[in-house]
Amino acid sequence: MSEEIAVVAGDGIGREVVPPAVDVLDALDRGFEFVEADAGDAVLEATGDPLPEETYDLVASADATLFGSVGESAADVILPLREAVDSFVNVRPAKAYPGVDALRPETDLVFLRENSEGVYKGIESKLTADVSTLTRVVTTSASERLAEYACDYAPEGFTVAHKANVMRETDGRFLDAVEGVADERGVETERALMDALAMHLCLRPEEYDVVVCPNLAGDVLSDLAAGLVGGLGLLPSANVGPERGVFEPVHGTAPDIAGEGVANPCAAILSAAMLLDFLGYGADADRVRDAVEAVLEDGPRTPDLGGDAGTDDVAAAVLDEL
Amino acid sequence: MSEEIAVVAGDGIGREVVPPAVDVLDALDRGFEFVEADAGDAVLEATGDPLPEETYDLVASADATLFGSVGESAADVILPLREAVDSFVNVRPAKAYPGVDALRPETDLVFLRENSEGVYKGIESKLTADVSTLTRVVTTSASERLAEYACDYAPEGFTVAHKANVMRETDGRFLDAVEGVADERGVETERALMDALAMHLCLRPEEYDVVVCPNLAGDVLSDLAAGLVGGLGLLPSANVGPERGVFEPVHGTAPDIAGEGVANPCAAILSAAMLLDFLGYGADADRVRDAVEAVLEDGPRTPDLGGDAGTDDVAAAVLDEL
């Protein structure tokens, strides 16, 4: 049966790195059917809406979505799309790739970020002329769903980030739920206060492996880890739901180089590999990752990695390695 | 007029590093009157309360407080004490000191952290068996008070950390208030999303100087910066209120070395220097900082810095340099 893949390239270099990722998926001959749709600043300017209903509906019904990057309107696009696929976990690997100048080359982390609640619920009020509030929401059900995923992903154990010394009830609930599931499943966990963890990741990243986080903690700590491995340039991510997912490079639209054909397509291609994993094509996913690593090791390089190759050169080299 | 200094050593190495800091203050001959009080895990165990009323009252009425460190009950001690002095800003310098193995030796940052609200208000509810909430509070008044301080502290400009793309109303209010004050005062600011900032601080710390943050963002980003300069070991901090303040090393109780007489007293002594600044003895504060730096450069070293000196040796060397 042929799967339908929604393709939402977005703005800026999203438009340049997504086509090579589609080519890679296509080259695997799995009979994927690709359907393109628009989102982002350009559509916002043209139509007044950064996320057309057709795009939302497509992502909500496709088997998986390959997403590029969106500019100013990013939050108005990616947050609804996470919801469209009922995404309960954002998977963010951060490892130092060969040939990249990393602050901590020994970093090899995966963040499993809660992707549906916390401070991201959009519940804010202007109470008085002086006071605004935001309601942070933590549920046992969402925390347990995340924990089940984490136990499957990391049966050898994981770290749980939190700030339960201050957010006692909400992060307390998060800890109880995650640890409860892990206990039942016989998976070991250790707690880490998110502030102390930010320091320890800088000092000793090799002591951590899989880190399960509340939503905002995951947002910040995964970006920190990107800093340890040399930047967002090569990092993929997966917004995973029970039946669908949205797969996106962690980098943004890179307005400074957009349109020049020199954007590095590796993060988008690695995101396509996460999509393959999600659809059950694990062997294909590994082939894609191996091809990207081989090219990073001694293939053509885009300027972000000190080379002078273009997006197409790198894309062609990856296809070649496949 | 002689100022009253409350001395709350707390638990663990707090009890070892605070006395040398008091000795340094005493050596300056400003006629300070020191009054000791208890707080922390030991008092909690003995009395059921980690923060005796006498301690709270003393801190609330003393001209300034020198604080050590507290163990498990830290949040129950330091958060009320911040409130006792109406502290609206937590000043956290993070710079690499000579002789310390730093991941990013070029780091020289000061975080000005909002110290009274955000997620720290303690407003949490268990709504149902599944759902808990926390109310994050942002006020224009607290944000403006922080901004006024920031403009005095950094007239050459500062960075404002936020997550207003998600927390639109609350961090939107924070940004408006801080930028409003800065505009009026003719001080330049630039915005930085807290997640992106976590990455950029790792990649290019030298591009930042003073960073104004909401409460939790400041908690996490300042610990991250501690990671860049080699750890919490040497970092002082100041909880500043309109008339009083609480000054504390950023490090914890270090249970692994507590009681052995080898704790590094420099962070506590540097916190005493911030206390001197606060009381208007800026020249004395500079003398103390110079003395500490001289000792760090080629005086005796405690084991955390690779030496085998004791707390007393380092303390004596600093007094000597004064």
Ligand SMILES: CC(C)[C@H](C(=O)O)[C@@H](O)C(=O)O
């Ligand atoms: C664009 C923004 C809403 C988003 C987030 O905060 O989740 C981004 O930072 C990310 O990490 O994907």
Ligand SMILES: CC(C)[C@H](C(=O)O)[C@@H](O)C(=O)O
């Ligand atoms: C102990 C804890 C409540 C405190 C905080 O979160 O402010 C600590 O992490 C700090 O940074 O001083």
